Amino acid sequence: MRYAAFMKLVFQFGSHPALSQAELVSRFPNLAHGRLLAERFFVVECSESPAWLMGQLGGVVKILEVVEGLSRKPDELVAHLADHVIRANTARNKVTFGVSIVNASEFKGLGIALKREIQAQTDRPVRSVISRDPILSSASVQLEKLLPPDGVDLTILKDSSDVVACQTVAVQPFDEWSFRDYGRPGRDAKRGMLPPKLAKIMINLAQGAMESSSSAVYDPFCGSGTVLTEAALMNFGRVFGSDILKQAVDDTKASLAWARTQFGLDATEFDVFKHDASARAQHLKPASIDFVASEPFLGRPLKKGEALSASEKNALVALYNKTLRALAPAMKQDCRLVFSLPFQITPRELLPLHEIIAETGFTIDPLLPEQKTLLYMRSDQRTGRQIVRLVRNA
Numbered sequence: 001m002r003y004a005a006f007m008k009l010v011f012q013f014g015s016h017p018a019l020s021q022a023e024l025v026s027r028f029p030n031l032a033h034g035r036l037l038a039e040r041f042f043v044v045e046c047s048e049s050p051a052w053l054m055g056q057l058g059g060v061v062k063i064l065e066v067v068e069g070l071s072r073k074p075d076e077l078v079a080h081l082a083d084h085v086i087r088a089n090t091a092r093n094k095v096t097f098g099v100s101i102v103n104a105s106e107f108k109g110l111g112i113a114l115k116r117e118i119q120a121q122t123d124r125p126v127r128s129v130i131s132r133d134p135i136l137s138s139a140s141v142q143l144e145k146l147l148p149p150d151g152v153d154l155t156i157l158k159d160s161s162d163v164v165a166c167q168t169v170a171v172q173p174f175d176e177w178s179f180r181d182y183g184r185p186g187r188d189a190k191r192g193m194l195p196p197k198l199a200k201i202m203i204n205l206a207q208g209a210m211e212s213s214s215s216a217v218y219d220p221f222c223g224s225g226t227v228l229t230e231a232a233l234m235n236f237g238r239v240f241g242s243d244i245l246k247q248a249v250d251d252t253k254a255s256l257a258w259a260r261t262q263f264g265l266d267a268t269e270f271d272v273f274k275h276d277a278s279a280r281a282q283h284l285k286p287a288s289i290d291f292v293a294s295e296p297f298l299g300r301p302l303k304k305g306e307a308l309s310a311s312e313k314n315a316l317v318a319l320y321n322k323t324l325r326a327l328a329p330a331m332k333q334d335c336r337l338v339f340s341l342p343f344q345i346t347p348r349e350l351l352p353l354h355e356i357i358a359e360t361g362f363t364i365d366p367l368l369p370e371q372k373t374l375l376y377m378r379s380d381q382r383t384g385r386q387i388v389r390l391v392r393n394a
C-alpha cells in the first residue's frame with residue numbers, strides 16, 4: 001500500500017526497541033537503511049501508508065511524520081510549530097495539541113510557549129495535552145484525539161546534533177490488542193502467557209518479506225494458540241499447529257474459531273492436531289512448511305525463588321534439539337524458524353544454543369547485524385525469553 005510519495009517517517013518502538021527494529025527491517029528490508037535516534041526512534045524515508053504499516057507490526061507504538069522545513073532555533077521553532085498546529089487542526093474549531101520532548105531539555109517549556117503562541121496567532125480556543133511522562137503514550141494520543149484532523153501530537157527529538165520535529169500519524173490500536181489478549185478463549189496462565197504483540201513480532205521475524213497469503217506457518221507447541229491466532233489475523237494461506245496435550249489442541253481450535261468469527265477470516269486454512277514435537281511427524285509432508293514461529297515448552301512453572309535444575313535445563317535442550325531434527329524434513333529450503341526460548345533473568349543464564357542446534361542442519365540467523373539473538377523480559381518475571389531465529393540451510 002503506497003502513501004502519496006516518499007516521506008520521512010519515524011517509527012517509535014515499544015518496550016524492546018532492538019526487537020522492534022529487527023521486526024521492522026526483517027519484514028521491510030527496504031527500510032533497513034534508516035537511522036536510530038534516541039534509542040527507540042527509527043527515522044527512514046518510506047512510501048507506505050503509516051496506518052497500513054502499523055497494522056503489519058507488533059513492536060511499533062507510534063508512527064510519526066517529520067514536519068519538514070523547521071528552524072532548529074527554539075524561538076523560531078515555536079512560531080513555525082504554532083502555525084503548523086493551527087493549520088493541521090481542521091476537524092473542529094478548537095485547536096488541540098500534545099507535545100513530547102525526547103532528549104531535548106532546552107525545549108522543556110515548549111508546550112506552554114506553544115500554547116501562548118497559538119493564542120497569539122488565532123482566536124480559536126486552544127487545548128494542550130501535556131503528560132507527566134516525557135512521551136505521551138499511544139493510548140493518550142488516541143483517547144485525547146490527537147491524530148489529524150482532530151488534533152496534533154508533536155514530538156521533538158534530539159540526537160547528538162539533530163533536532164527533529166515530528167507529528168504522530170498512526171498509533172497502535174491498544175484496545176484491539178487488549179481484546180486479542182484478554183477476549184480470546186483458551187488462554188491458560190499455567191501454560192505461559194505469550195503476549196500477542198510478541199507473537200506477531202516473532203511471526204514477522206520468521207516471515208521476512210515473504211508473501212503471507214500463499215505461505216504455510218506452523219507452531220509445533222501451539223499451547224493456547226497465541227501465535228497461530230496472530231498468524232490467522234495476518235492472513236496466511238495455511239495456519240497449522242500441534243501440541244502434545246489434547247486440551248491445548250482444543251484451546252487452539254477454539255481460539256482460531258473465535259478469530260474466524262470475530263474477524264471474518266475466510267481465506268485461511270486451519271489444521272490443529274495432537275503430536276509430540278520431538279517425534280518424527282509422518283503427517284507433515286516433506287517441504288510443506290514455509291516457516292515456523294513458536295514459543296515451545298518452557299519447563300515447569302516456577303515458584304518464587306525457584307530455578308530450573310541442571311537436569312531440567314538439559315531436558316529442555318534435548319527437547320528443542322530433537323524437535324529441530326524432527327522438523328527439518330518438513331521445512332522448505334532456506335525456511336526460517338523463530339523460537340522464544342526461556343532464560344533465567346537473575347543471575348543471567350541462557351541455554352546453550354550451540355547444543356540446541358547441534359547436528360540439526362539449522363544455523364543461527366542474526367536478528368540484527370550486531371545481535372545474533374535478542375532478549376525479552378519483564379521486570380516482574382523470573383524467566384525471560386531469548387528470541388532466536390534459525391535458518392535451515394542443509
Ligand SMILES: C[S@@+](CC[C@H](N)C(=O)[O-])C[C@H]1O[C@@H](n2cnc3c(N)ncnc32)[C@H](O)[C@@H]1O
Nearest residue numbers: 192221222223224225226227244276277295297
Ligand atoms: C508455552 S506453551 C506454548 C505457547 C504457544 N506457542 C502459544 O502461541 O500460545 C508450551 C506448550 O508446549 C506443549 N508441549 C510440551 N511438550 C511438548 C512436546 N514434546 N510436543 C508438543 N508440545 C509440547 C505444552 O503442552 C504447552 O501447551
